[in-house]
Amino acid sequence: MAANTGQAVNIFSEIGKLKQVIVHRPGRELENLVPDYLDRLLFDDIPFLEAAQKEHDEFAKILEDNGVEVLYLERLVTEALDAADVKEQFVDEWLAETGLAKGATYEAIRQDLLNYDDTFEMVLKTMEGYTKTEVEVSDSVSLADSISGDYPFLVDPMPNLYFTRDPFATIGNGVSINHMYAETRNRETLYGKYIFDFHPNFKDTETYYKRDAETRIEGGDILILSEKTLAIGISQRTDARSIETLAKNIFGTTSYDEVLAFSIAENRKFMHLDTVFTMVDYDKFTIHPEIEGDLQVFSVTKDGEGVKIEEKVDTLENILAEALEIEKVELIRCGGGDPVIAAREQWNDGSNTLTIAPGVVIVYNRNTVTNKLLREAGITVHEFDGSELVRGRGGPRCMSMPVYRENI
Template sequence: MSKPINVFSEIGKLKTVLLHRPGKELENLMPDYLESLLFDDIPFLQQAQKEHDYFAQVLRDKGVEVLYLEDLVAESLTDDTIRTQFIDEYLGEANIKGTGTKEMIRELLLGITDMRELVDKTMAGVQKVELPPLKYKSLSDMVDSDYPFIIDPMPNLYFTRDPFATIGHGVSLNHMYSVTRRRETLYGKYIFTYHPRFKDADIPMIYNREETTRIEGGDELILSKELLAVGISQRTDVASIEKLAENIFAKDLGFKRVLAFNIGNERKFMHLDTVFTMVDYDKFTIHPEIEGDLTVYSISKEEDGTNVIEETDSLENILKKYLKLEKVTLIRCGGGNLTAAAREQWNDGSNTLTIAPGEVIVYDRNVITNKKLEEAGIKLNYVPGSELVRGRGGPRCMSMPFDREEI
């Protein structure tokens, strides 16, 4: 029986991928609250959807099965017991202060009988104006504020790379950096527990959303069947990488080493995949600003546990050594020009989605980086991203592979 999760590389031919089409959650973004929701700007929803639909069609045209997060969650709520449990767990994590308000929203959600409509509503959030006045109020209900939401929207959901990561035949169900994104992982929990496609597959969980230290999928890269790379970043703790490595080694998924890239605690270098992606057997994109001070640690599986060392060589030589290659090519974002690199990295020039060895999907706007990729022999599939990029994420950020051909 084939396994529903099969991802042992970044570059094997992509067969199945998970996306989320941006929805009404983007229309609940407001200028005063952008920072807490991890946005710098407000995308125009209709245009963002057109761009996302184009992205999905490029994948389909390449023979990739495209699954949607919102559909899988709806298909996971297979009976009233699971549906009620989902609503109660969602409300328990929604930071609702008043008991009367919480009960009213529970009734609202229980009254939605269409599962897709219910899931869409949980993603969009709930504005105060959507509810009638309460007859009986607790103090928390009565002490109102100017904040317009009872439940915040989840505008980052179209970056399906982060709430969980597929690694080998397993899943890292992540504990997110920001409170505003932690509820996103609830959807993954229900998909892998209750969806008919996954529930009987005995999928190993190599990280759990109940953990207390943060890790996100944009920091988790699979360089080979034996080698992972994980970013120590704004979004991923060192302690999480240690836990992840121990779990992967204990569950014997085939991986023998984890390289931890210390890329710094800055929003512009939010995740490892915003500054480094694999595009071919021996070729990688990289943002030149991280190269000079980049420290790499190696965590390896040993008979008596794990061994950690600090690598002292250049990144090229580290990659050559552990990938058993004679040569490695680093393709620098912006062609190495710091001004161009900073601009194009901000627009996710280094964040490519590899769909087959040497073939990637990129935003069309990063013209300098794209030219360098082509000069290195990489085949490019261009997608528009003028609105999608406002969330600070590129094609890899917007996709979570479920199945790749082995290489």
């Protein structure tokens, strides 16, 4: 565990020295991606699993070599289920969210999962999903079990799980268990629920948002600017109403007194705020220049039992400098501002940097122009190959859920 401050979760910035992080090593769920159903599972292409795992291992090694304790999502869930003896409860809740109708197939899958002696292997199987060819039911006992179709899965895989940033988000000493944009990803938040309800190290963590909320929010849209201010994207994946709900839940019970809501385009290439905007040092940010022209920023602050909304009419640099209480900030533009290079490198997550200490970041090596600009700005850059991982449209920040940073 990280240094003891009495709190399992301690995230009051984007840049404090990272001590502990949750990741998920890509597994067999990627091998259940098929071309006809990529859209359904939010993928554009099919990564080669063996290469993706090597790339992810390289990412984890950079973290460990820089003093970061790497926690694996699949191990944390296993430890939570075993510690609280809630394996059967988990299976039943997982099944209830698969969309399967109760019947012979439903019961066959339930029994298969409960027959696993190794809880870790069972957890991996819930992530992998079930194809029609691997479940045999001798006698159909319901109409639902009798229906056949072309779709090859009984239970969809969860190939997006290696983007651990999104299903839940650590904020201060608490966590937001998110309601996701797409049904295929909303099941991922069940793992976060069990970690923060039952894991011996995390079960007492305060929760600021519930996965059964009516409106969507995802962790890639939540940036921790300081101990007072959050930045949250209004995006394809995060609803403005969710930001108000989260703000009401944290104001008055935490050190946070302002949320800056960034309204960005609602499309796949600008999926989350952190795909176009990340903090890399005390006074430096990466940004995709394409969002600057139409960007609206709103200040959300406490107003009695509710919140007050005011548009911030100023340059982005001035808005950020004011929020951070510093004289000025520097925006490092993806691709150097060149429209072709910027578009290409943003698509390959050139703006999705993971900061592991002030002025120290981890990035994909493929974004050569942006990485050179980061170095020229005095940033220490650790690169790794992301040729397969990037096919899921996410970078190093997307693949990491910090749970402990040193305060700055």
